Amino acid sequence: xxxxxxxxxxxxxxxxxxxxxxxxxxxxxxxxxxxxxxxxxxxxxxxxxxxxxxxxxxxxxxxxxxxxxxxxxxxxxxxxxxxxxxxxxxxxxxxxxxxxxxxxxxxxxxxxxxxxxxxxxxxxxxxxxxxxxxxxxxxxxxxxxxxxxxxxxxxxxxxxxxxxxxxxxxxxxxxxxxxxxxxxxxxxxxxxxxxxxxxxxxxxxxxxxxxxxxxxxxxxxxxxxxxxxxxxxxxxxxxxxxxxxxxxxxxxxxxxxxxxxxxxxxxxxxxxxxxxxxxxxxxxxxxxxxxxxxxxxxxxxxxxxxxxxxxxxxxxxxxxxxxxxxxxxxxxxxxxxxxxxxxxxxxxxxxxxxxxxxxxxxxxxxxxxxxxxxxxxxxxxxxxxxxxxxxxxxxxxxxxxxxxxxxxxxxxxxxxxxxxxxxxxxxxxxxxxxxxxxxxxxxxxxxxxxxxxxxxxxxxxxxxxxxx
Numbered sequence: 001x002x003x004x005x006x007x008x009x010x011x012x013x014x015x016x017x018x019x020x021x022x023x024x025x026x027x028x029x030x031x032x033x034x035x036x037x038x039x040x041x042x043x044x045x046x047x048x049x050x051x052x053x054x055x056x057x058x059x060x061x062x063x064x065x066x067x068x069x070x071x072x073x074x075x076x077x078x079x080x081x082x083x084x085x086x087x088x089x090x091x092x093x094x095x096x097x098x099x100x101x102x103x104x105x106x107x108x109x110x111x112x113x114x115x116x117x118x119x120x121x122x123x124x125x126x127x128x129x130x131x132x133x134x135x136x137x138x139x140x141x142x143x144x145x146x147x148x149x150x151x152x153x154x155x156x157x158x159x160x161x162x163x164x165x166x167x168x169x170x171x172x173x174x175x176x177x178x179x180x181x182x183x184x185x186x187x188x189x190x191x192x193x194x195x196x197x198x199x200x201x202x203x204x205x206x207x208x209x210x211x212x213x214x215x216x217x218x219x220x221x222x223x224x225x226x227x228x229x230x231x232x233x234x235x236x237x238x239x240x241x242x243x244x245x246x247x248x249x250x251x252x253x254x255x256x257x258x259x260x261x262x263x264x265x266x267x268x269x270x271x272x273x274x275x276x277x278x279x280x281x282x283x284x285x286x287x288x289x290x291x292x293x294x295x296x297x298x299x300x301x302x303x304x305x306x307x308x309x310x311x312x313x314x315x316x317x318x319x320x321x322x323x324x325x326x327x328x329x330x331x332x333x334x335x336x337x338x339x340x341x342x343x344x345x346x347x348x349x350x351x352x353x354x355x356x357x358x359x360x361x362x363x364x365x366x367x368x369x370x371x372x373x374x375x376x377x378x379x380x381x382x383x384x385x386x387x388x389x390x391x392x393x394x395x396x397x398x399x400x401x402x403x404x405x406x407x408x409x410x411x412x413x414x415x416x417x418x419x420x421x422x423x424x425x426x427x428x429x430x431x432x433x434x435x436x437x438x439x440x441x442x443x444x445x446x447x448x449x450x451x452x453x454x455x456x457x458x459x460x461x462x463x464x465x466x467x468x
Contacts, residue, residue: 047145047210048141049141049212049242072114073140073144073154073155073156074112074115074156074167075158076157076165077158077160078158078160078163078165081105081158081167084107084120084122084167085103085122086105088101088103089103092104092105094121097236098126099123099125099132099236099238100124100125100126100132101123101124102121102122102124103121104119104120104122104170105119105122105167106118107119107120107155115155118155118170119170120168120169120170121168121170121171122165122166122167122168123166123167124163124164124165125163125164125165125166127164132164134238135238135239136164136166136238138237138239138240139154139166139236139238140157140166142214142237146206146207146214148206149233150199150200150202150203150231150232150234151206151207151233151234152168152169152234152235153168154167154168155168168235171225171227171233172226172227172228173225173226173228173230174226175221175222175223175226176196176221176222176224176226176284177220177222180193180287181221181291181293187291187325187327187328187329190328190331190332190336190374191369191374192230193288193289194288194336194368195230195231195369196224196226196230196232196288197232197284197285197288198232198365198366199230199233200219200224200232200234200281200284201358201362201365202362203232203233203234204216204219204234204281204358205357205361205362207240207277208243208357208359209359212242213242213244213274214240214241214242214243215240215241215242215251215273215276215277216237216280217239217241217256217257217272217277218236218238218239218240218258218261218280219234219261219277219281219284220258220280220284221287221293223235223236224284239256239257241253241272243273249273250273251271251273252269252270253270254270255267257280258294259295260294260295260307261283261284261294262276262280263276263279263280263352264279264350265350265352273352274357275352275353275355276352277358278347278355278356278357278361279347279348279349279352279355281358281361282343282344282345282347282348282355283306283307283348285340285343286306286307286310288340289323289325289341290323291327291328292306293306294306307348309323310323311348313341314341314342314345315341315342315345317338320337320338320341331374331375332374333368333371333372333373333374334373335371336368336369336371336373339364340368343364343365
C-alpha cells in the first residue's frame with residue numbers, strides 16, 4: 001500500500017494536498033501545458049504508457065505531463081465539478097457501472113479561458129470498485145494522448161485528495177446497448193445499425209494502426225456511445241493495453257473483459273492480440289444483426305450464447321432471415337445483411353490469423369451503407385372493397401422481404417427518435433460490487449415469450465506471461 005501511495009504522489013503531486021513534499025498548485029484555470037516544439041504527433045512511438053509509470057520518478061511524472069501536453073486536458077477542482085453537475089444531483093444522474101456513477105453537467109463559457117460552453121458527462125471513480133485507480137490512470141493516459149472522431153473526447157479530470165473524476169463530452173443517445181436492447185421503444189433502424197458498425201470499426205482500426213498500437217480489450221455494446229446522428233465513439237479505456245512490440249506476437253496479461261465478447265484464445269491462454277478485438281467486434285456485429293445480447297441466460301440452452309447459436313446461419317443465405325432481428329420488421333437490406341453476416345463469420349473465426357484486420361473490416365462495411373434494396377415500409381393489409389371482389393377469401397400478402405413494392409427501388413429509411421432518457425456511459429458491468437443488476441429484468445421478444453436478459457459477466461483471472 002505504501003508503494004501505491006508513492007506511485008500516485010510521484011505521478012500526480014497535485015492530488016495530495018497538504019503533503020510536505022508536494023505542494024498543490026492553485027487549481028483555478030489549470031490546463032495541461034501547451035506542447036513543446038519537439039512533441040510528436042498523436043499515436044507516435046513516444047506516447048507514454050501506464051507500464052512506464054510502474055516505478056515512477058520525478059522524471060516520469062514530468063514525462064506524463066509532456067505526453068498529455070497538446071491534448072489541452074483541463075484539471076478541474078472538485079468544487080468546480082459540483083457546480084457543473086449541480087452538486088451531483090439525482091436529476092443529472094445518467095447511470096452507473098463498475099467504474100462508478102456518471103452525471104450530466106454543463107460547463108459555462110466563463111469557467112475558464114479556452115474552454116467553450118458545453119454539456120458534459122462527469123464520471124466518478126468508485127473507490128470500492130476493482131482496480132479503480134489503475135483504470136482511472138489508464139483512461140487519462142490513453143484518452144489524454146489519443147484523439148479521433150470515433151473515440152470519446154476526454155475534456156479533463158479531477159484528482160483531489162481521494163477523489164478521482166473524469167470529464168467527457170456528452171453524447172445524447174447514450175450507449176449502443178441502451179439503444180439496441182431497451183424495451184418499449186422503436187427499433188434501431190437498419191441504416192443506423194450499419195453507421196454504428198462502421199464508426200466503431202474505424203475507432204478500433206485507428207487504435208490498431210497507430211505507430212504504437214493499442215489493444216482495446218473491452219469492445220462491447222455498452223462501451224460504444226452514440227451522438228445525436230448515431231455516430232459511434234469508443235469509451236472506457238480502463239482495460240486498454242499497449243500492443244506487442246518488436247518481434248513479440250502478443251502481450252501476455254491478466255484475462256479481463258466481458259463474457260460473451262472475449263476471444264476464446266485470450267480467455268484460455270491470456271495471450272492478447274489485436275485479433276482479440278476483431279473477435280469482439282464480430283460479436284457486436286451479430287448483436288446488431290440479431291437484436292440479441294451476446295449472452296442471455298433466460299433463453300433455451302442452445303440459444304444462450306449468441307455466437308454458438310448464430311454461426312451455423314451466417315454462411316447460409318437461405319437461413320439468415322431466421323436470425324435477423326424481428327423488430328426490424330423486414331426493413332433491412334438483404335444484400336447488406338448477407339455481406340455483414342459473412343464478415344461476422346470471419347471475425348468470429350476460432351483461428352485468430354483467419355480473422356480480418358480492422359482496416360479490412362472498415363473497407364468491407366462502408367459500402368453496406370449504400371444498398372437501396374430496403375423496403376419502403378411494412379406491408380399493410382387492405383380490406384377488399386365491395387366491387388365484386390368482396391366474396392373472395394382474404395389472403396395475407398407476402399412479407400416485405402418476400403415481395404418488394406414495385407416502386408421500392410428507392411432507399412427510404414424511417415429514423416425513430418428516442419423519447420427515453422439515456423443511461424449515459426456504462427462502464428464495466430459487474431466489476432464493482434456496488435454495480436446494480438440493471439439487466440436482470442425480463443424482456444418480451446416478438447412472440448410474446450418472456451426472456452430474461454442477464455447482465456454481462458466480467459472475466460478476471462490470472463495468466464502468467466512474458467509481459468504484464
